[in-house]
Amino acid sequence: MTEQFEFTTNKEQTDHEAVSINGDTSVFGEDVRADAKQIIARYPESRSALLPMLHLVQSVQGCVSAEGIQFCAEQLALSTAEVSAVATFYTMYKRRPCGQHLVSVCTNTMCAALGGDEIYRKVGEHLGVGHDETAGTPGEEGSITLEHAECLAACDLAPVLQVNYEYYDNQTPEQALELVKALQRGEKPAPTRGPALSDFRGAERQLAGFFDDLESTVAGTSAAVETVRGAQLANERGWTAPSMPDDVEMPPLPEKK
Known part of the structure; x- marks a missing residue:
């Protein structure tokens, strides 16, 4: 059964403000914190884990709540302002609890x-x-x-x-x-x-990088007939793109600062 939460808001609240659910980060238990550590370990810099961390928060609460922002900030050593700036930039992060x-x-x-x-x-x-x-x-x-x-x-x-x-x-x-x-x-x-x-x-957990049933996740048709028709026609008619010359001078890579 899906855990339900009481959430509060007010008339002045905008779409860019997070609702408050439960009032603290206790909803993110040891299992969620263990998942967070796995996510962070994928990246050389912990702050790079913010996007999947926000998906992890949504897999628990169904939105990015004020407590979720605080949780991400604590785990990644960021300010809540930095987390909020990212969470409000992308429409895939929901500011209010989402439906099933x-x-x-x-x-x-x-x-x-x-x-x-x-x-x-x-x-x-x-x-x-x-x-x-x-x-x-x-x-x-x-x-x-x-x-x-x-x-x-x-x-x-x-x-x-x-x-x-x-x-x-x-x-x-x-x-x-x-x-x-x-x-x-x-x-x-x-x-x-x-x-x-x-x-x-469940979809949010997958977007956080956790595939609890990988076999069923990769099952199913991956491409529609219409999508691959152009490639099929090219193959049937022997159409190919010109190869890139070997002597093309590539622009220098910028120095890492």
Whole structure:
């Protein structure tokens, strides 16, 4: 069962401010601290571990809380201001507790032209929420946080959406709505490509670099037919790119300061 937290906020709080959960860093127990040490050990400089550390925090709390920022600062010998500066720069770090699933609908040019805006509208109407809002109690089964995404790097498969960063390609508004309803029922429909669907916190643990079930993580189709069609045509027709001449002078590398 997913652990639930009481969280506090106020009307003046902005999207750049972290909510407070539990009031201290005790939620990050010995197992989490051991994971943090593993992450830090991957890098020659401890501060370089900040991005995966923030994902680790989200795998525990479902967002980057004020306590999560404090935890990262303590582990990496950084100030909370330095951690907050990074956490507020990237949209993948959530400032409020996320639902069991994060649904990201691409509304950039290609997807929007092919129905992405309509998908976002219908899903939002069904859930009764807007961008970066959660239907249901954050963390509970069937709860969903909705967001519109500027680009999901899958224009050849538009319109697309992601659930916990896994792809669902060539969607229609009806298909997207059925997908969301299945998530609310506690089901986990298979993504178009990639591994079996996890929940948001499970995906965050993987982004922190921990693959507790590596075999299932690497299972599934890794590329869509549309994505590799160009390479297949080039191979069939004998097309190749010109090789790089051996006598090309490379620019000097800058001196390390």
